[in-house]
Amino acid sequence: MIAVPVPHRVVARQPETADTVTLCLEPVGAALPEFAPGQFAMVHSFGRGEIPVSVSSVQATGGLAHTIRSVGAVSDGLCAMRVGDVVGLRGPYGNTWELVRAYGCDVLVVAGGIGLAPLRPLILSALAEPEAYRRVNVLVGARTPGDLIARQEIESWPTAFTGVTVDQPDADWRGDVGVVTQLLGRAQFEPDDTWAFVCGPEPMIRAAARELAQRGVRRDRVRVSLERNMRCATGHCGHCQLGPLLLCQVGPVVNWAQAEPLLSVREL
């Protein structure tokens, strides 16, 4: 059987920033298998096409949420969706953050811009089990205050440390200014007993992962979520290659130990 999209109805629409929207989706009929944090769906906008989007919320009802930034024809169409509209979803695809491997360790979440969205269900899972994960740190960076998503929610998380910083503050900004790695000095973690989870623009991922390695976090305990063009999500279209990796199959989450040499080659 060809995997065709499964209809899902938009049950809530939350504008996040000027160009980013979170769509809460419920299956119209049969539900897809349960998604795990880190995995993605191919999201279909009628008449426009499909794009891969990580899940930003996973519910036991089969409902899930996608946070989508409008950067092209398909994402424009999805961002313009209204409550009641129907989108098609295929999935779940890809691997997960594998938070469970951080059992008993400090957890360090580093997010850049909309990169917080795929990390959100991971943060909620870690916070839901305070006895399983020692200290949860959430470090969020964005270009401007207007590019921060889930701003209220971030402040409600009972973490050991939450830091939010922007590159370009506006007149009302009273928080940190600068790149997200500057917050690492205030985070509470024992480097050799820490798992880090990183998502954001590739230059930010590179900078954060290198800084973490420098501070003594093992490179195979730094998990980064990578993005490449994807057409099929089933390992057949060839688009998501990063060197030896077919990211739709062995990613999108990759250990920094594996990703670093690949991301160090220009235009690989």
Next chain:
Amino acid sequence: MIAPAAPAVLDRDGLNALVAALVAQGRTVIGPTVRDGAIVLAELTSADALPYGWGVELDAGRYRLVPRVDGAAFAHSAGPQSWKSYLHPSRERLWSADRTSEGDVSFTPDEPEVPSYAFLGVRPCDLRAIAIQDRVLTGGHYADDGYRRRRCKALLIAAECTEPGATCFCVSTGGGPAADPGYDLALTEIVDEDGHRFLVRVGSDEGAELLDGIPHRSADPATEETADAAVDAARDRMGRSLPPVDLRALMGASLDAERWDDVAARCLTCGNCTMVCPTCFCTTTEEVTDLTGDHTERWQRWDSCFDLDFSYLHGGPVRSSARSRYRQWLTHKLSTWHDQFGTSGCVGCGRCITWCPAGIDITEEVAALDAELADHAAYGTETD
């Protein structure tokens, strides 16, 4: 279960009967034929359409038909197409979706009846290419449904290679010119003083049944020896070869090589090599709507890693330089293909050399990369 059949011999009438039997079974017979100055693959209704008496003259960026006095049907090497044109077609509808006036959307998979193909004259290199595409498209966690449905009904009749071309290098990729297992029947064409005939080896029950139904005789030792000798001789007459080094390691160590700039200065990034390659499998998808806007279709079509859109992410392509795109193709083919699919992606058919408008030769590029790495290693040793 039919016992493995002994080799047999067909004459030209026997080959005619073979094609007639396949047609009578309701199969769509695809084989080589002459059209527009090339040997192309097309549907055959009789063995008369085979390119009897035609050979080819090949070089980098060059393909010419040449008449042969011996009247052989399979004495030509790989043409511009490969069997992927049929098993993994260049355009395929995946599914369609319809929207009601209430805004509800339904999705319908496209599962048309697929033809029962019989491929006649599959080269040993192409037989390996089919096995590679089998692994890529059906061997992973997900299977390409359309490919699998076409593939499992296809009957493969190989034609062993006795006349390699000047761009052929299958032997240096570990294959050919004899046919590996995977065929239903394998033909070896012989034209000598004893006549024009085909030694037939049986590779499957289906092949044995097919052979049973057509006039043939048991193979005599002399014919078998002649066939083996012709294939053996072809092994030593390959026009080109890849350097006998660990190609995976070479590619892995050459990501920053200067040779990529050299080849990028010649490469037009046209993607011809990926279109003619029998293992290149990459596809993209297109959304096509009708005029009402309430019916949309999802189409898959061949794509090429030489295309700028191939690696496009919002903001621009990951691989914008010609250097990075040629490197992606060659490195994938010879190295990272192993990581992804447990095999090389090159069978040495030579098509990418023949059909490159700039005459870029994969064997020459690999040799240059090898020489560059050796130079660097030597330099490194001296300065240590």
